[in-house]
Every structure is written in structure tokens, then in C-alpha cells.
Amino acid sequence: MDETGTTPEHPMWLPEAVFRGLRDRTIAVVGDDPLLGTVRREADAAGMTEVPPSAEAELTIMPVADLATHARRIDAAAVGDLGTEGYAIAREGGRTVIAYAGAAGALYGWFHVVRAGLGDADTAGGAASDAPTVERHVPRHSLRMLDHWDNVSEHPVMGQVERGYAGGSIFYEDGRVREDLSRVERYARLLASIGVNRVAINNVNVGRREARLLTDDLGEVSRIAACFRPWGIRVHLAVSFASPITLAGLPTADPVDEAVQQWWADAATRVYAAIEDFGGFLVKADSEGQPGPFAYGRDHADGANMLAAALAPHGGIVHWRAFVYNHRQDWRDRSTDRARAAYDHFVPLDGRFADNVILQVKYGPLDFQVREPVSPVIPGLRETAVALELQITQEYTGQQRHAVYLAPQWREILEFAPFGDSGPTISDLSRGGIAAVANVGDDPFWTGHPLAQANLYAYGRLAWDPSLDADAILDEWAALTFGDDTTARGGIHRLLSDSWRTYESYTAPLGVGFMVNPGDHYGPSVEGYEYSPWGTYHFADRDGIGVDRTVATGTGYAGQYPEPWRSVYESLDSVPDELLLFFHHVPYSHRLRSGATVVQHVYDTHFDGVERVRAQVALWDSLDGRIDTAVHRRVTERLAEQLRSATDWRDQINTYFFRASGIADERGRRIY
Numbered sequence: 001m002d003e004t005g006t007t008p009e010h011p012m013w014l015p016e017a018v019f020r021g022l023r024d025r026t027i028a029v030v031g032d033d034p035l036l037g038t039v040r041r042e043a044d045a046a047g048m049t050e051v052p053p054s055a056e057a058e059l060t061i062m063p064v065a066d067l068a069t070h071a072r073r074i075d076a077a078a079v080g081d082l083g084t085e086g087y088a089i090a091r092e093g094g095r096t097v098i099a100y101a102g103a104a105g106a107l108y109g110w111f112h113v114v115r116a117g118l119g120d121a122d123t124a125g126g127a128a129s130d131a132p133t134v135e136r137h138v139p140r141h142s143l144r145m146l147d148h149w150d151n152v153s154e155h156p157v158m159g160q161v162e163r164g165y166a167g168g169s170i171f172y173e174d175g176r177v178r179e180d181l182s183r184v185e186r187y188a189r190l191l192a193s194i195g196v197n198r199v200a201i202n203n204v205n206v207g208r209r210e211a212r213l214l215t216d217d218l219g220e221v222s223r224i225a226a227c228f229r230p231w232g233i234r235v236h237l238a239v240s241f242a243s244p245i246t247l248a249g250l251p252t253a254d255p256v257d258e259a260v261q262q263w264w265a266d267a268a269t270r271v272y273a274a275i276e277d278f279g280g281f282l283v284k285a286d287s288e289g290q291p292g293p294f295a296y297g298r299d300h301a302d303g304a305n306m307l308a309a310a311l312a313p314h315g316g317i318v319h320w321r322a323f324v325y326n327h328r329q330d331w332r333d334r335s336t337d338r339a340r341a342a343y344d345h346f347v348p349l350d351g352r353f354a355d356n357v358i359l360q361v362k363y364g365p366l367d368f369q370v371r372e373p374v375s376p377v378i379p380g381l382r383e384t385a386v387a388l389e390l391q392i393t394q395e396y397t398g399q400q401r402h403a404v405y406l407a408p409q410w411r412e413i414l415e416f417a418p419f420g421d422s423g424p425t426i427s428d429l430s431r432g433g434i435a436a437v438a439n440v441g442d443d444p445f446w447t448g449h450p451l452a453q454a455n456l457y458a459y460g461r462l463a464w465d466p467s468l469d470a471d472a473i474l475d476e477w478a479a480l481t482f483g484d485d486t487t488a489r490g491g492i493h494r495l496l497s498d499s500w501r502t503y504e505s506y507t508a509p510l511g512v513g514f515m516v517n518p519g520d521h522y523g524p525s526v527e528g529y530e531y532s533p534w535g536t537y538h539f540a541d542r543d544g545i546g547v548d549r550t551v552a553t554g555t556g557y558a559g560q561y562p563e564p565w566r567s568v569y570e571s572l573d574s575v576p577d578e579l580l581l582f583f584h585h586v587p588y589s590h591r592l593r594s595g596a597t598v599v600q601h602v603y604d605t606h607f608d609g610v611e612r613v614r615a616q617v618a619l620w621d622s623l624d625g626r627i628d629t630a631v632h633r634r635v636t637e638r639l640a641e642q643l644r645s646a647t648d649w650r651d652q653i654n655t656y657f658f659r660a661s662g663i664a665d666e667r668g669r670r671i672y
């Protein structure tokens with residue numbers, strides 16, 4: 001708490017210091033869209049001086065169409081098609097021009113300058129006689145979405161934010177939308193600075209209270225939408241498929257029932273009357289207890305298309321999640337492999353979804369594990385728009401108590417080429433854009449672990465440009481957050497850069513996944529889910545471990561991939577080591593392609609992982625005095641917990657493998 005009695009927020013990126021280089025520089029902004037008003041206010045806050053366009057400002061932001069009038073030396077042809085959100089940045093003799101086609105491009109161009117700086121008036125872009133350089137920036141994905149798993153009311157088990165590790169919701173308090181939404185405004189600005197343009201504001205598990213956001217609470221939702229609008233961000237709602245029953249007392253929610261269809265059409269009309277730029281609905285149906293079309297003998301195309309028809313007249317979208325599986329499985333029946341479920345449900349429906357339906361697919365076939373193969377549903381759907389779903393909130397990756405920078409994992413997913421190297425990547429195939437589960441809350445550090453802010457930052461940057469380098473994004477974030485101290489920035493880089501692999505090294509090995517405590521999903525429990533109905537088994541016994549998902553002898557999951565991956569995963573000779581146990585059941589003495597046996601690999605990586613965390617702790621200690629005290633203290637606490645937890649993981653996993661296999665560590669280290 002500070003002297004005003006409030007807990008200060010520790011800014012994410014873009015604290016005021018970042019604007020230092022812009023103070024007293026001149027800017028001209030051409031155009032009158034409300035988003036340009038946002039740019040003008042930003043420039044003013046940065047201490048820039050607005051001048052008329054003809055005054056040769058140091059920074060001019062103008063429509064492409066005006067280039068010929070105001071910046072004659074920049075060729076509009078070189079700028080090309082910028083779409084509604086792209087911008088071109090031209091530097092000409094110490095002056096910078098941002099050209100936009102749609103006003104959102106002006107906003108994104110502004111943040112580009114904030115990130116990169118304006119350069120020195122005397123040198124940027126070379127001498128006045130040099131030809132101007134033109135760089136084009138157009139987002140790779142037009143839908144860049146964040147899904148908040150926030151409940152309006154506290155859920156008795158899940159709390160207010162499901163899988164939230166950063167306090168309560170920034171949207172809701174005491175069972176209603178917050179009176180003071182100023183933090184949402186600040187959040188919206190941060191999201192705009194990384195290019196996020198859609199936000200779903202409530203949990204996909206829609207409770208009775210939350211379902212009413214769509215009806216009784218529309219006025220409140222529209223207040224939230226008003227916070228996002230000046231930043232080019234549209235609001236979406238997660239809706240319950242059973243709403244016609246639970247909210248309106250209809251006898252059914254059957255998608256072919258006309259009264260049901262009418263109810264949804266009316267609901268959509270009311271939403272758009274209140275929020276003209278409303279984005280659409282997000283739906284989790286027939287999954288983990290959520291209602292859906294199966295109850296009426298209908299399939300998911302029937303369900304999704306009914307909602308799509310309600311939204312279509314208003315230009316809205318349905319994000320329909322593919323996370324559908326039977327959570328009452330039986331470990332004895334290996335034919336019901338949970339990994340197969342999404343493909344088995346959705347690929348037969350390909351081609352039947354309406355144009356404004358986007359199928360939102362988790363990156364892996366199970367559930368946001370530290371290592372999974374990329375979901376075969378994405379290449380499997382040829383005629384349906386697919387959105388890739390990532391999880392920024394670290395549910396299975398340390399819950400924002402462990403420092404884990406996820407961008408390297410996301411890069412691997414985005415550049416995976418399911419049809420082979422010369423074919424399209426996952427990013428190319430995600431025609432419906434990218435969505436990710438958000439990680440912020442009302443915690444003073446926004447994300448619980450201050451360093452987890454890097455994940456949100458990286459998500460936005462990668463959704464805009466999936467080819468960006470994970471390390472470069474990390475450095476960019478550190479510079480925008482921690483300022484000029486290169487020792488501090490270098491230390492943060494070293495701490496986070498490889499932290500995803502560090503986490504992988506001390507948790508469930510070789511792609512086997514889970515082995516976490518049931519329920520909260522934190523910390524090791526090797527058998528925690530082994531005999532439960534959730535379908536997440538490892539089949540360890542005294543002889544070996546892993547799930548046989550081959551076509552030849554297993555569940556057939558490997559056959560859901562196109563070539564070459566089907567064959568790569570099917571064979572023990574070619575399956576990548578890190579996914580071995582996801583695809584194959586092998587003896588502990590099985591030799592990896594790296595040369596180590598499975599059991600020795602487990603011992604080595606788990607001993608090594610803890611040492612790596614120990615080094616992170618020492619590194620962070622050495623930065624004391626260079627980083628804001630409160631931030632430093634919070635990270636120190638979290639690192640202590642990470643070291644404790646990593647040690648626990650190491651000991652439980654190593655002991656389990658040692659006892660199950662009876663094989664001692666080649667290096668004679670002590671295992672209990």
C-alpha cells in the first residue's frame with residue numbers, strides 16, 4: 001500500500017520512462033477517426049508537440065492516400081496494400097512518416113514508434129538526400145484474441161478467475177462489473193500496444209450468473225466495451241448453449257427448434273443494439289459438463305451454425321471450441337484415447353460450418369501441457385476456419401510461481417509444418433487467427449509473477465508476426481519494462497530465455513504429460529490422474545512407460561497426422577525424443593536417439609533441472625538493487641517456491657522411475 005491507501009500497480013511494459021525519447025519532438029496526425037484521437041492523446045501524454053501536417057514534423061501519421069500531398073518522396077506503390085490494420089513506416093532524412101489505410105494502422109504504427117524510438121533527428125534514415133526507406137507491417141493474423149476465464153461471481157472451487165494466478169478479475173468485483181474500470185482502460189492500452197484486437201471477457205465454463213452478461217447485464221458489458229473501443233479492441237462473450245432454458249425458461253435448447261433459434265437471434269439483436277462493434281460468441285459445448293447440442297442428438301455443426309445465423313446479420317463471429325472429449329473414460333479401455341477425440345468429432349464435420357464460425361483448437365490434443373505434439377485437427381480441417389488456442393496463463397507450466405517464458409514453445413507450434421517442410425505452417429493454417437487464455441488479474445504486478453508479463457507481451461507480438469524471434473521479443477519486452485540498465489536486462493534475458501526447457505526438464509518427461517496433482521494441477525503427483533476418468537494416463541508399470549498411440553498396435557492417434565508426421569510418429573526409429581512417451585510405450589532401458597536410456601534421461605534431466613533453477617535464483621539475487629524493490633522481492637519469493645517445487649518434482653519423478661524400474665542411476669547420485 002502507498003500513502004494514498006491503494007496498492008500501486010507495477011506497470012507492465014510502457015512505463016512513462018519509455019516515452020523519454022519522444023518528449024518535445026513534433027508530430028502531425030492526419031485524419032479524424034476516433035482511433036486517431038487515441039493517438040493524439042498518446043502523443044500529448046508523451047510530451048510531443050502537435051503541429052500541422054505541412055510543418056514537416058519529426059513524426060507524421062497520415063493515410064496512404066495523402067502521401068502524395070504531404071510526403072512526396074515516399075512512393076505509395078512501395079507501401080502496397082496495408083489492409084485495415086497495417087502501417088508502413090518510412091524514414092526520410094531524419095523525419096518519420098507512418099502511413100495507414102485503416103485507422104487501426106495508425107494506432108499500431110504509433111506503438112511501433114514507441115517501441116523502436118523515433119531515432120535521432122539528425123541521423124535517422126540518413127541524410128535528406130538519401131532515398132526514403134519504407135518498411136511495411138501488416139498483421140499475419142487478423143483476429144488476435146485473448147480469452148479471459150473470469151467469473152463474475154467467485155466460483156466455490158475455481159475462484160474468481162479459473163486457472164488464474166494473479167488475484168481476482170480486473171472486470172468484476174462482488175458479483176458484478178466493477179464500478180471503477182480504469183484499470184481495464186490501462187489494460188486495453190497495453191493490449192493495443194502489442195496488437196491484440198479481441199477480448200472475450202468471461203469464462204468458457206459459463207455459470208448461471210455469467211450467462212446473464214448476455215441479457216440483463218448488457219449495459220455493464222457495454223461499459224467494458226467502451227474501455228476497449230478507443231484501443232481498437234472488440235469485446236466477445238462466452239455464452240452457455242443452454243441459455244434459452246436457463247435464462248428464458250424455454251423447454252429446450254435444441255438448435256433446430258425455431259423458438260430456440262429465435263431466442264438467439266433476438267439476443268444477438270439486443271447485444272448489437274447495445275454494443276455496435278460487439279465481436280461475437282465463444283462457446284465451450286459438450287465438454288467437461290458444459291451443455292451442448294449432443295443432448296438433442298445434434299452435432300456441433302448444427303449447434304455452431306445456429307449461433308452463427310443469429311450473429312451473421314450483425315457481422316459477428318462464433319468461436320466454437322474443439323476441446324470436446326469424454327471426461328468419463330476408463331483407463332482399462334485404451335481404445336477411447338482422449339487425444340483422438342477432437343479430430344474424431346470435428347474432422348467429419350469439415351465443410352459444414354457457416355462462414356462466420358471459427359473452430360478454436362488447443363495447440364495440442366490433450367491440454368496445454370509443457371510438451372505435446374501439435375493438434376492434428378488443424379491440418380485435418382481444410383474447409384473450416386481454424387483458430388489456434390494457446391494458454392498464456394501457466395496452468396500446467398508453473399502457475400506463475402515458476403518463471404517460464406513460453407514464447408519458444410509457441411514459436412515451435414506456429415512454425416510446425418504438418419505436411420512437411422515445404423507445406424504450410426500451423427500459423428498459415430490458422431486462418432481464423434489466434435486466441436489465448438489470458439494471465440492477468442487484479443494483482444499489483446498484474447500477472448502474479450512479474451516476469452510472467454513477458455508471456456502476455458510475447459503472445460501479442462507473435463500473433464501479429466509469428467516469425468519474430470522469441471529472444472528478440474524478450475529483449476524488447478525487457479527494454480520497455482526495465483529501462484536502460486543493460487545488466488538488469490541481460491540478467492532477465494538469461495533467466496527467461498531457456499526457462500521453458502528448464503521447466504520441461506524437471507517435470508513430466510518425454511512428452512508423457514500430466515503427472516500433476518489432480519484438481520489444482522500444481523506440483524508433482526505421478527499417479528494423480530492414472531486411474532481417474534479424465535483420460536490422461538501414462539501406463540507406467542515395472543517394465544516400461546508411455547502411451548502406445550501408434551496405428552499398428554496402439555490407439556491409432558498417430559494416424560490422424562498427414563505424412564510425413566504420421567510415419568515419423570509411428571516409428572520408434574523416427575519419433576522425436578521429446579515426444580517418445582506420448583506416442584510409444586517403451587521399456588525403461590529403451591535407448592533414446594540422444595544415446596541415453598529412458599530412465600537415465602529422466603535422472604539426468606531432473607538433476608540438471610534443479611541446478612538450473614538454483615542458477616536462476618543466484619542470477620536474480622545478483623540483480624538486487626538494479627530492479628524496482630517490490631518487483632525484485634516478489635520475484636525472489638516466487639523463485640524460492642520454484643526451487644522448492646522443482647526439487648519436489650525431481651525427487652518424486654526420480655524415485656518413481658527408480659522404484660518402478662529398479663535401475664540405478666549410472667552416475668550414482670542418491671535417489672530415494
Ligand code: BDP
Binds near residue numbers: 204284367395
Ligand atoms: C483445462 C482446465 C479447465 C478448463 C479447460 C478448458 O483445467 O479449467 O475449463 O481446460 O479449456 O485446461 O475448457
